[in-house]
Amino acid sequence: MAPATNAAEASSTGGSGRRHHGNRxxxxxxxxxxxxxxxxxxxxxxxxxxxxxxxxAARAGVAKQTIYRWWKSKTDVLMDAFLQDATEDLTAPDFGDIALDLRDYLRRLAWFLSESDPGAVFKALIAQAQHDPVFAQDFRSRYLDGQRRRDRLPLERAVDRGQLPPDLDMAAETDQLVGPLYYRVLVTDEPIGHEFTDGLVDAFLRRHKLTARTKS
Amino acid sequence: MAPATNAAEASSTGGSGRRHHGNRxxxxxxxxxxxxxxxxxxxxxxxxxxxxxxxxAARAGVAKQTIYRWWKSKTDVLMDAFLQDATEDLTAPDFGDIALDLRDYLRRLAWFLSESDPGAVFKALIAQAQHDPVFAQDFRSRYLDGQRRRDRLPLERAVDRGQLPPDLDMAAETDQLVGPLYYRVLVTDEPIGHEFTDGLVDAFLRRHKLTARTKS
Amino acid sequence: MAPATNAAEASSTGGSGRRHHGNRxxxxxxxxxxxxxxxxxxxxxxxxxxxxxxxxAARAGVAKQTIYRWWKSKTDVLMDAFLQDATEDLTAPDFGDIALDLRDYLRRLAWFLSESDPGAVFKALIAQAQHDPVFAQDFRSRYLDGQRRRDRLPLERAVDRGQLPPDLDMAAETDQLVGPLYYRVLVTDEPIGHEFTDGLVDAFLRRHKLTARTKS
Amino acid sequence: MAPATNAAEASSTGGSGRRHHGNRxxxxxxxxxxxxxxxxxxxxxxxxxxxxxxxxAARAGVAKQTIYRWWKSKTDVLMDAFLQDATEDLTAPDFGDIALDLRDYLRRLAWFLSESDPGAVFKALIAQAQHDPVFAQDFRSRYLDGQRRRDRLPLERAVDRGQLPPDLDMAAETDQLVGPLYYRVLVTDEPIGHEFTDGLVDAFLRRHKLTARTKS
DNA sequence: GACTAAACGAGACGGTACGTCACGTCTTAGC
DNA sequence: GCTAAGACGTGACGTACCGTCTCGTTTAGTC
Structure with a gap:
């Protein structure tokens, strides 16, 4: 059984010989x-x-009771695992320009959702959220709300810079930028290339009568 | 599992006197x-x-084996139920104007997704599709592909009318129109009011330099 | 379910190869x-x-209904099969001497019970009879009673010949002769050799103060 | 499946401080x-x-899985139940005389087989043994072998006393005494009265040229 | 020569029980 | 006091047969 080895590896991160197996x-x-x-x-x-x-429990070499003591369901475990891996990965850079910021951010968000391992976990959690409203609420407060704040960052910075008007409907604009990505990932499963994300940014710029300073 | 539905259609469409009785x-x-x-x-x-x-089985007064004989899983049953209820409900009207068509269609799509009973089943099926690629493929071919064709209809008609240029990227435009709806329904669970769907239409019109003829 | 066999016999007397598949x-x-x-x-x-x-049904290329039309259970089918194979096989020969008759008969009975294919079916039917009193009654009237009559034949002939007294308790004597065979077959599963069946005959002769004329 | 019973006994008899380690x-x-x-x-x-x-499971208020954990089939459960009830009930008394011992023992064996509740279970188990060789082997080693040893006891004591010659074929003699009982119980289902069992004893005595000291 | 009636093959049906899996709760012994 | 271990009641899984019930066909015999 692997757990013996795994446990050893896990404990080696704790510096000295502080292994506690079951203790007070x-x-x-x-x-x-x-x-x-x-x-x-x-x-x-x-x-x-x-x-x-x-x-x-079996593969981790852990008692079921230990899992139930700290997590309330398997989706709760998965959420924890997801949060551990994924948080703060998706913060938009600040290139000083809304077009550049969005272009980069949407590309990275697309990659995260459709290619990365945490993205696969994310899809599983979103799926679970459809079935379980309590879990959905929990998932939103622990991840999605924060993610939405990060989604909005480039726009807020652009407003601060004066690139965009201050009365912008942030929620609606954000949904139009990221919604199509989630739609493709969750519903149609079509591949998301740069031309697609860049197209979203271009559409955004066009409807706000902005022009991209640079082109990639 | 298409045969289930096909058989049903075959027997239900057998309009005149040909129908067999107890259907043994x-x-x-x-x-x-x-x-x-x-x-x-x-x-x-x-x-x-x-x-x-x-x-x-218990509630329908049916033997489990009978269910397994015709459907391969509970999600397959749900898909059949969904298709029976939902197909053809969501076809955009033709008011002769892209703005009106879209406005109406997105409102009805939003209502379908977030308020209707079939919409609840749809969410469950989309959730299952995240977990099961085979089911996902089946769901796409039996429903989503058709739905996407319906989504595109208003745009295609506008192109025919000359309201929109013929080189329009249909897929991308459609995704920008409906994606935000699915995103709100599946991910954020925020309510979708008319101002939101109308806003999507306005954004569409603005980026294509069109104006709404009428306002509702 | 006697009609099954009767009908079969009746129809089998119909001379040549008159095969009918489904008819009047x-x-x-x-x-x-x-x-x-x-x-x-x-x-x-x-x-x-x-x-x-x-x-x-599957292996015989027959519809289940056809089986249920003529037999009432799988044990009823097995009983019919058994009766077809086994009847009249176990009649004691008449060598004109009780010792010879018994010796031969018990050997053949032992072989039948422990070695033959019909013997295997017999064991299955006796087993079923333990679980199902109705079947037990049926099995007795259709086979066991006849078999008991055949068991008793050598003794009756010996009485007729004057080798044995006429007031002999036939039932008890028969049980002592064949009972140990059935016991070994059904309970202990020990092999039954000639020395065992011959021993039973010798014990019979000894307690009735007879001697064997010949020895095999 | 001996462990089931053994484990149970072990845990119930484990009076003092030496508790078992294997099971938490x-x-x-x-x-x-x-x-x-x-x-x-x-x-x-x-x-x-x-x-x-x-x-x-339902009537015992127990989970099916719990039954499957400790027994491998319903007949295994029945065997355990049978062993719990029946063991040691059928030991021949020692009146100091072979005739008395046998007379008493056969009467009690007859009653056990044909009248008692454990006797009904015994018949069911013997029936199952006809259908399932593995079960048969198990049943023999866990019950029948011991029972055969008990069957033989009166004869062995008589040999020790000098009432019977030491070269007696124990197996054959035992089969002649108990075989007819099992035969009547399992095959003919005729009632077994005292006259029948006593008759078996008399026949035994006669063929060994002994006389009964007392008569019941 | 068309019609009828019995028996046929096929196989769907409502059921019961099977044996397995995972759930979430619990008890115990070790560190 | 937290741990690993694992037995427990619960409930759903998917399968195998049960015995019943039409179907539509085949095949003599009757009209």
């Missing part, structure tokens, strides 16, 4: 990391249906 | 309809997790 | 024989649990 | 007893076909 010193970091890593791995390897509490 | 020999239309009706009802009433093969 | 005048001999043959074969090949109505 | 907290004695009691009850009440895993 609070939660086992080792167990927590093993669970998250295994959950991620199972999702990528066997798909959503292949992620089970029993499967995670 | 061959599939039981009664059982088929009961299953679809019950599946739909369970989804709306108890959510996706509340839809089980056993539950459908 | 009674049952298909072809189907009847196929069912019995297949039932026997399945029992020998896959054991009792491997004999199913569906299995018989 | 081990099997539920309560569940085990409920299953055995219910299985017995169902057999007596509804016959063999009325004993189902689902029925046992």
């Amino acid at each position: 010193h609070g939660r086992s970091e080792q167990a927590r990391l093993a669970v998250l890593r295994v959950a991620d791995g199972l999702l990528v390897e066997k798909g959503f249906a292949g992620v089970t509490m029993e499967g995670i | 020999h061959g599939r039981s239309e009664q059982a088929r309809l009961a299953v679809l009706r019950v599946a739909d009802g369970l989804l709306v009433e108890k959510g996706f997790a509340g839809v089980t093969m056993e539950g459908i | 005048h009674g049952r298909s001999e072809q189907a009847r024989l196929a069912v019995l043959r297949v039932a026997d074969g399945l029992l020998v090949e896959k054991g009792f649990a491997g004999v199913t109505m569906e299995g018989i | 907290h081990g099997r539920s004695e309560q569940a085990r007893l409920a299953v055995l009691r219910v299985a017995d009850g169902l057999l007596v009440e509804k016959g063999f076909a009325g004993v189902t895993m689902e029925g046992i």
